[in-house]
Amino acid sequence: MADFEPKIVGILCNWCSYAGADLAGTSRLKYPENIRIIKVPCSGRVNPLFIIKCFQQEGIDGVLVSGCHPGDCHYTTGNYYARRKFALMNKMLDFMGIEKGRVQFSWVSGGEGAKWAKVVEKVVADIKKLGPFTKFK
Amino acid sequence: MVKFTLNGKTVEAEESKTILQVATDAGIKIPTLCYHPAIEPYGGCRLCIVEITKRGRTKVVVSCIYLAEEGIEVKTDTEKIIRSRQTILKLLLARCPESKKLKEIAEQLGVASTHFRISDQSKEKRKNCILCGLCVRVCNEVMKVGAIGFVNRGFKKFIGTPYDSESDACIGCGACQIVCPTSSVDPQEVCEEEIKIIPSEYNMGLEARGANYVPFPQAVPKTPAIDKKYCLYYQSDGERCGACEKVCPRGAVKYGQEDKIVEEKIGTIIVATGYDQYDPIAYEEYGYGKYKDVITGLHYERIVNAAGPTGGHIVRPSDHKEPKKVVWIQCVGSRDEAKGISYCSRFCCMYTAKQAILLKDHCPESDAYVFYMDIRAPGKDYEEFVKKAQEFYGVKYIRGRVSRIYEKNGLLVVKGADTLAGIQLEIEADLVVLASAAVAQGDAIEFAQKLHIPYNADNFYTELHPKLGPCETVTGGVFLAGSCQFPKDIPDSVAMASGASSKAMTILAHDELEIEPVIAKVNEEICSGCLTCKDICAYSAIAGKEIKNRKTGELINVVAEVNSSLCHGCGACTATCRSGSIDLDGFTNEQLFDEIAIL
Incomplete structure (x- = not known):
């Protein structure tokens, strides 16, 4: 368990979190390499099915969805819809038996490279504690 | 309207106007002391006398109260009038021999001295008062x-x-x-109470301004504005003052006007909202706000400006005396992660060198000291400029920080370290100028949210790409220029503004608008026409489309339809569609599922 390295999917909005992750890279910040990033135009684009799909996938242990700060959405309201959707989804995940902490949400702006690194560190640490995800597989 | 002759010329005027007003409008100068356009004329000083001829009879009248009349003949500069004015002025001079204004008029009228007995003014409270009322x-x-x-x-x-x-x-x-x-x-x-002035924001509070004022000399449009917070007319609900309305010859002042919101349709936006100066009050050791002679670079800039409150004479704010020793402290707030901001404000090194040179130009006897951390002069001829300040002008650059400033015998004692010489210094300065950091505007975030443009941790607006898109933002049609993006000096700001305006004009110059191909599309065959997507779309790009039987014209179904020029491609509709009939080109469900599948 000690050397368990989780595989985490990061679904990031193009304008804020993806730019933030990019900034973390160009600023040469170090953060765990456990995360694989999928770019979407907006956190509002994220269909809850994408998250379920991730857990069906062999070897994926967690999901992080990240968008613009509330009020800062490039598309005005996309992250508000995302927030509402995920508030409901949290309950469903609970019902499905996916532990709290496996799916996480964050707001990271394009200027917050350092925050992105911190968020990833936290998510990786949380999922390391939960261990590998085996339920659907 | 009445017609009469004024100095031989026929003029036309409204009956309600006085001869003085008509003459002033016609460009004829009549000396007067007690006339003010906002106050009813009174004829107190008698200086404005003119000669009129009415029905063959000539008499001397006071022009500020004499109304224009049909057919009269007015002469403003006959010998008799000039002699009378000289006598009146001599009488006034006998009362107030010291008055500057009277001496000025005396010179204009050719009065050298008064032969009347000069009154003893030593006991008078208001020495120059001519009792005009x-x-x-x-x-x-x-x-x-x-x-x-x-x-x-x-x-x-x-x-x-x-x-x-x-x-x-x-x-x-x-x-x-x-x-x-x-x-x-x-x-x-x-007044029983202490009279408070309205500090001029533009002149950094070094001068007072009126409640009706032009905000700054380059204001566009260059028209005065009334500050309702201070205007006595508004403060007293129209009971008091109202002088500006009476004085304005164009009748442009209308108190009934309300602030209004103007809506315009525009094609592109260039954001050039600039920066703000860091308030050095946080650095208590420098005594800013406590000592009057500790000022910021912006204050100094106003003092040294020829159009500024001191007319370009470098004087200390406390006693208006020329300073003998001036100390500049650089990096106040800049490059200080603990207390201020982490970045370098970029232009302070250069303006400090300029300000020190200006001091040496204006007051060659004075001494200039600059405390610095590093000299950052990266630009064409910048290094040479700083060298010139050091070597040609003899500005003393001291590498080190200042630990404390305190007042002693009316001077400011600056305690600092010279880290190159490894010694402690004490300079008794008259004036201390803080090169305070440049920070983002206070409402930068609020404004960015209105325009949907991103900003960084220091609230400066983020460009599209640090190298390839320095003037653009992620929002199409919104461009950046100047220090709202990051502190910039004048050449950089001008270059960026040129870039931004060219980019903005390029969009407007084309008949067709190029957009990203990331656009939502509807699969009409499975769309149920619930139109949930229509409500969720932030751009009103989705509407219902009726599908009819081609032969009979009978309505078969209503489906969603995407207006591709309005769609921005956010994909909120795709995540909302229950039947999965709306998808986003470039980020289709299939593509995203496949991306997940290969992980």
Whole structure:
């Protein structure tokens, strides 16, 4: 368990979190390499099915969805819809038996490279504690 | 309208106008002391006398109260008139021999001295007062206060308050001081309370401004604005003042006007909102805000400006004396992660060098010291400029920080370290200038949210790409110029503004607009027409489309339809569609599922 390295999917909005992750890279910040990033135009684009799909996938242990700060959405309201959707989804995940902490949400702006690194560190640490995800597989 | 001749020329005027007004409009100068356009004329000083000929009879009248009349002949500069004016002025001079204004008019009228007995003014409270009563009338009639009036009669007459004590009726408006032709009124002598000035924001509070003022000399449009917070007309619900309306010859002042929101359809936006100066009050050791002679670079900039409050003379704010030793402290707030901001404000090194050079130019006897951390002069001829300040002008650059500033015998003792020499220094300076950091505008975030443009951790607006898109933002049609993106000096700001405006014009110059191909599309065959997507779309790009039987015209179904020029491609509709019939080109469900599948 000690050397368990989780595989985490990061679904990031193009304008804020993806730019933030990019900034973390160009600023040469170090953060765990456990995360694989999928770019979407907006956190509002994220269909809850994408998250379920991730857990069906062999070897994926967690999901992080990240968008613009509330009020800062490039598309005005996309992250508000995302927030509402995920508030409901949290309950469903609970019902499905996916532990709290496996799916996480964050707001990271394009200027917050350092925050992105911190968020990833936290998510990786949380999922390391939960261990590998085996339920659907 | 009436017609009459004025100095031989026929003029036409409204009947309600006085000869003085008509003459002024015609460009003929008539000397006067007691006339003010906001106050009813009164004929107090008699300087404005003119000669009129009416039905063959000539007489001398006071032009500020004599109304224009049909057929009269007016002469403003006959020998008789000039002689009479000279006598009047000599009488006034006998009363107030010291008055600057009277001496000025005396010179214009060719009066060298007065042969009347010069009155003993040593006991007079207001030495230059000519008793024209303008201040009394403005206080009574315009400001509706009536705090001052004439006291006594004859030789003992003077202007003052009841019992000549400080008045509790005085509102401290200062109108008496403004209208006084000989600058002999000091409202603070009259008012019980301390009179507060309105500090001029543009001149960094070094000067007072009126409630009706042009915000700054380059203002566009260059028209005065009324500051309702201070305007006595608005503060008294129209009871007091209203002078600007009476004075304006164009009738442009209308108190009934309300602020209004103007809606315009525009194609592109260039954001050039600039920066703000860091308030160095946080650095208590420098004593900014505590000592009057510790100022920021912006204050100094106003002092040294020829159009500024001191007319370009470098003087200390406390006693208006020329400074002998001036100390600049660089990096106040900049490059200080613990207390200020982490970045370098970029232009302070250069303006400090310029300001020190200007001091040496204006006051060659003075000494200039600059405390610096590093000199950052990256630009064409910048390094040479700093070298010039050091070597040619002899500005003393000291590498080190200042630990404390305190006042001693009216001087500011600057304690600092010279880290190159490894010694402690104490400089007794007259003036200390802080090169305060450049920070983002206070409302930068609020404004960015309105425009949907991103900003960084220091609230400066983020460009599209640090190298390839420095003027653009992620929002199409919104461009950046100047220090709202990051502190910039003038050449950089001008270059960026040129880039941004060219980019903005390029969009407008084309007939067709190029957009990203990331657009939502509807699979009409499975769309149920619930139109949930229509409600969720932030751009109103989705509408219902009726599908009809081609032969009979019978309505078969209603489906969603995407207007591709309005769609921005956010994909909110795709995540909402229950039947999965709406998808986003470039980020289709299939593509995203496949991306997940290969992980």
